[in-house]
Each structure stands twice: as C-alpha cells, then as structure tokens.
Amino acid sequence: MPQPRYKHLVDRLAADIRAGRLRPGTRLPTHRDLAAREGLALVTASRVYSELQDMGLVSGETGRGTFVKEALPRGQGIDLHAWSADTVDLSFNYPSTPGQTDLLRAALRQLAAAGDLESLLRYQPHGGREHERATVAAHLRSRGLTATAEMTLLVSGAQHGLTTSAMALLEPGDVVAVDTLTYPGFKLAAEANRLELAPIPAAGHGPDLDTLAALCKRRRVRAVYTMPTLHNPLGWVMSAARRRELVAIAREHGLIIIEDGAYAFLAEDAPPPLASLAPETTVYVSSLSKSVATGLRVGFVCAPSAWVPKLERAIRATVWNTPAIMTAVACGWMEDGTVARLEGEKRRDAAMRQSLVADILGRLKRVGHPSSYFVWLPLAQELRADEIAMALIRERVSVSTALPFSTSAHVPHAVRLAIGSVDLVTLRRSLEVVARVITDRTY
Structure with missing residues (x-):
C-alpha cells in the first residue's frame, strides 16, 4: 500500500532534523504556513507536527510556535542519568553521608552471627514478617502516622510501593488527579496500569484545591496522588489547613489518597501526614x-x-517478598536508632547544600525548600530547557528538564538540579557551570 503523502513530509523533516540541516532551536513554519507551502489541509499539517512531536524531534509551545528540539542522549529524561564516568550527575539523588559503608559492614557481620540466618534464605510473607512490620509501624509512628503492624507492609522501595498501590487499588481507565509537575515514577506506574492522569495546577505551596474540587464534580475521579511534604520537584510543604481541605474533598468524593512521603523526613516541624x-x-x-x-x-x-x-497480592505478583537480608538490616537500623541518626545528618547536609545553591545561583530565579536535595530553576522566556540541558551535557553536567515531571500539554521551560549525589567540591564547581551556562544565554 502506498504511503500517504504527508508521511513523506514527516520523513523528510525528521531526516533534516537528525542530519542537523534543521538545527536545534529552529522555529518551524506555522501549521497554516506549512499547509500552504506543501499543499496540505490544515488538519494534515497539524498531524505532521504531531507525529514529529511524538518522535521527540520537535516541541509545540502555545503562543510561541513549533521548535526543533535539542536531542538529549537518553530520550526524554525519565531515565536521565550521567552519560559517562566524567559527567557529574545532577539528575538523580542518591545522598550518602560519611561512614555509611562501615555501618553496612558492621550490620552484615552482626547478621551473620545471628541465630536465625537460615530463615533469611527462605520465602518470606509477602508483606514482611510480623516483627518487621511492627518495627516499620513504630518508625512510621515517629513520622506522625497512626500505624500498626496489621496496616503496614514492606515493599522494595517507594517506587514498588506506588506501583503495587496502583495495581491493587485502581482499575485500568481510572482517573487519578496529580500535580501538573509530579514525580516521574508515578507517571510510569500510571502508564503501566493504564490509568488516566488529570493534572491539577499549583497554587502556592500545594495543588489548586478549587480545581481539584471542580474536577471531581465534573468527572469520576478515583484517586489523588500527592506529595504534601517536600514535593518533588517544587519542594513545597502544604499547610495544615490545606491538608484538611484536601482530606475533606477526598471524603466528599470518595477519593483514595496516595501519599508519597519519600522526602518527608527532610522537613522538620511539617504538619501531620494526610494518612494521620x-x-x-x-x-x-x-x-x-x-x-x-x-x-x-x-x-x-x-x-x-x-x-x-x-496489596499483599500485588506484592506477590511482582516480587513475592522484599529481599530478606536487606529487610533485616533495615529493621535493625530502625530499632537501634541508626535510621533516625542518618535522617538528622541528611537534613543538615541538605541544608548546607541549599546554602551553597543560594550562594552560587543567588541571581537566578529558584523554587525549592531550604532543606531539600533538589532545586527547581524556571528559565527566562527566551531560553529553552532542552538547549540548556544539552549545553550542560557538553560541559559534563547532567540535569533534568521539566518534561519527565510534566503531566499537562504545556511543559514549562525549567531544569531540576538534584544536589545530593556528589561531594561538596564537585557540587560547587557544577553549580558554577550551571550559573554560567544559563547566565550566558540570558538576554
């Protein structure tokens, strides 16, 4: 069957972009001008640009036009990480403090001498052994939750917890309200479980709850995914009043609240979790x-x-149970105070890194929290996030753009810096590169 004529135009433009004949940042003709130039219907011209956008080659921006994108090496940022050994990774956080390796070494020695070592080689209960669930419940109570062993399950990290929650509690096609900028991992979990995400804009330190309430009246929303304490990527901490308002909306409309507390430990004196x-x-x-x-x-x-x-069935369907040895180490550290001590050290570490950010990036607009491990940099109107990200890659610094975090058609031009994964000397040097790259391109 012969290929439709517009497909030849898509192929030609794609080839020009990949070959560099259409350079990154080039503004393409308007949909109407492309239709007139190529003898196409307006709707067909729009389809050409839509397919190029799906291929990751162009971006359409309301009020600005359609632009050729910078080709970031690894797709669109959800899997973004340092491309080579000499690239500084400011795209993911994996914070560590001195002495953690020695802690692990000592914990493994202690575990090796324990009497129940053989039991760790067997299958475990899907949600964790009873004493482990009790230990985690006590840890969660220290965070303000009313948790019991019967309510608590162990999973293989927060991403696994989000995925199994979606699997267990939601059905394909369910509508989940999310922030317009949200954690990319939940987007992946929603995609895998065929959920529809309904973006809610931000309004100060939290989502616009009037918009959420209006959405619930207009559509059958099944759940809301939220990060009320240390939002990723914007760093907000929702007030107690806004939390109560969100809970009231959830109760009125029968919503499941999926509360992500991955970074909550960094915010001291935050209001109680939604789960409480x-x-x-x-x-x-x-x-x-x-x-x-x-x-x-x-x-x-x-x-x-x-x-x-x-939830236990979802855990069984995915990993059966968490790795028994790692679970035993983790529970031991919760019981002996190691986790609480490390959380305190990392709060101080994050605050010190944020001070460094303020010192070096003080002239740039920033959004964040004074004790978080990330900072959001909205870019000036004339700047493009993909261009800035690619320029930083050439300087051996990797960052995230807004694209992996965005759940709406409008993707803001901004970059997120993860500041918790490199030593302070490297962080200072990398922040100086970020400041120079952005400042040099601002006019």
Missing part, C-alpha cells in the same frame, strides 16, 4: 532510599486494614 488525618482513605508510601541508601531497596506502605490483602 484520613487513615481510612489514605495509602502512605515511603522508603529508606533517600534517608539511608538507594541500594537498600526497602520501602513501606501503610494502608487501611481492608486494603492490605489486595
């Missing part, structure tokens, strides 16, 4: 990835008791 305000309708998900170590892969889910069997 509405335990009957909230699933709370967090982990030790940021507070202890990303490689530990131990997370936890706290949910109403009625939901626990469904």
Whole structure:
C-alpha cells in the first residue's frame, strides 16, 4: 500500500532534523504556513507536527510556535542519568553521608552471627514478617502516622510501593488527579496500569484545591496522588489547613489518597501526614532510599486494614517478598536508632547544600525548600530547557528538564538540579557551570 503523502513530509523533516540541516532551536513554519507551502489541509499539517512531536524531534509551545528540539542522549529524561564516568550527575539523588559503608559492614557481620540466618534464605510473607512490620509501624509512628503492624507492609522501595498501590487499588481507565509537575515514577506506574492522569495546577505551596474540587464534580475521579511534604520537584510543604481541605474533598468524593512521603523526613516541624488525618482513605508510601541508601531497596506502605490483602497480592505478583537480608538490616537500623541518626545528618547536609545553591545561583530565579536535595530553576522566556540541558551535557553536567515531571500539554521551560549525589567540591564547581551556562544565554 502506498504511503500517504504527508508521511513523506514527516520523513523528510525528521531526516533534516537528525542530519542537523534543521538545527536545534529552529522555529518551524506555522501549521497554516506549512499547509500552504506543501499543499496540505490544515488538519494534515497539524498531524505532521504531531507525529514529529511524538518522535521527540520537535516541541509545540502555545503562543510561541513549533521548535526543533535539542536531542538529549537518553530520550526524554525519565531515565536521565550521567552519560559517562566524567559527567557529574545532577539528575538523580542518591545522598550518602560519611561512614555509611562501615555501618553496612558492621550490620552484615552482626547478621551473620545471628541465630536465625537460615530463615533469611527462605520465602518470606509477602508483606514482611510480623516483627518487621511492627518495627516499620513504630518508625512510621515517629513520622506522625497512626500505624500498626496489621496496616503496614514492606515493599522494595517507594517506587514498588506506588506501583503495587496502583495495581491493587485502581482499575485500568481510572482517573487519578496529580500535580501538573509530579514525580516521574508515578507517571510510569500510571502508564503501566493504564490509568488516566488529570493534572491539577499549583497554587502556592500545594495543588489548586478549587480545581481539584471542580474536577471531581465534573468527572469520576478515583484517586489523588500527592506529595504534601517536600514535593518533588517544587519542594513545597502544604499547610495544615490545606491538608484538611484536601482530606475533606477526598471524603466528599470518595477519593483514595496516595501519599508519597519519600522526602518527608527532610522537613522538620511539617504538619501531620494526610494518612494521620484520613487513615481510612489514605495509602502512605515511603522508603529508606533517600534517608539511608538507594541500594537498600526497602520501602513501606501503610494502608487501611481492608486494603492490605489486595496489596499483599500485588506484592506477590511482582516480587513475592522484599529481599530478606536487606529487610533485616533495615529493621535493625530502625530499632537501634541508626535510621533516625542518618535522617538528622541528611537534613543538615541538605541544608548546607541549599546554602551553597543560594550562594552560587543567588541571581537566578529558584523554587525549592531550604532543606531539600533538589532545586527547581524556571528559565527566562527566551531560553529553552532542552538547549540548556544539552549545553550542560557538553560541559559534563547532567540535569533534568521539566518534561519527565510534566503531566499537562504545556511543559514549562525549567531544569531540576538534584544536589545530593556528589561531594561538596564537585557540587560547587557544577553549580558554577550551571550559573554560567544559563547566565550566558540570558538576554
């Protein structure tokens, strides 16, 4: 069957972009001008640009036009990381403090001498052994949750907790309200479970709850995914009043609240978690990835008791149980105070790094929290995020653009810096590069 004529135009433009004949940042003709030039219907011209956008070659921006994109080496940023050994990674956070390796070495020695070592080689209960669930529940109570062992399950990190929550509690096609900028991992979990994400714009330190309420009246929203304490990427901490308002909306419309607390440990004196305000309708998900170590892969889910069997089945369907050795180490550190100590050290470390950011990037517009491990940099109107990200890659610094975080058609031009994964000397040098690259291109 012959290929439609517009497909030849798509192929030709794609080839020109990939060959560099159309350079990154080039503004392409308007849809109307392209239609007139190529003898196409306007709707067909729009389809040409839509297919190029789906291929990741162009971006359409309301009020500005259609532009050739900078070709970032690894797709669109969800899997963005340092491309080579000499590239500084400011795209992912894996914070560590001195002495953590020695802590692990000592914990493994202690575990090796324990009497129940053989039991760790066997299958474990899907949600964790009873004493481990009790240990995690006590840890969650220190974060302000009303948690019991019966409500608590162990999972392989917060990402696994989010995925199993979506699998267990939602159906394909369900509508989930999310922030217009949100954690990319939940976008992946929603995609895998065929959920529809309904973006809610920000309004100060939290989502626009009037928009959420209006959405719930207009559509059958099944759940809301939210990060009320240390939002990623914007760093907000929702006030107690806004949390109560969100809970009221959830109760009125029968919403499941999926509360992500992965970074919550960094914010001291934050209001109580949503799970403490509405335990009957909230699933709370967090982990030790940021507070202890990303490689530990131990997370936890706290949910109403009625939901626990469904969550246990989802855990069985994905990993059966968390790695028993890592779970034993993690629970030992919760019990002996190591986790609490590491959380305190990382709060101080994050605050010190934010001070460094303020010192070096003080002239640039920033959005964030004074004790978080990331900072959001909205770019001036004339700048393009993909161009800035590619320029930084050439300077051996990798960052994230807004694209992996965005859930709406409008993707803001901004970059997120993850500042928790390199030593302070390297961080200072890298921030100086970021400041220079952005400042030199601002006019």
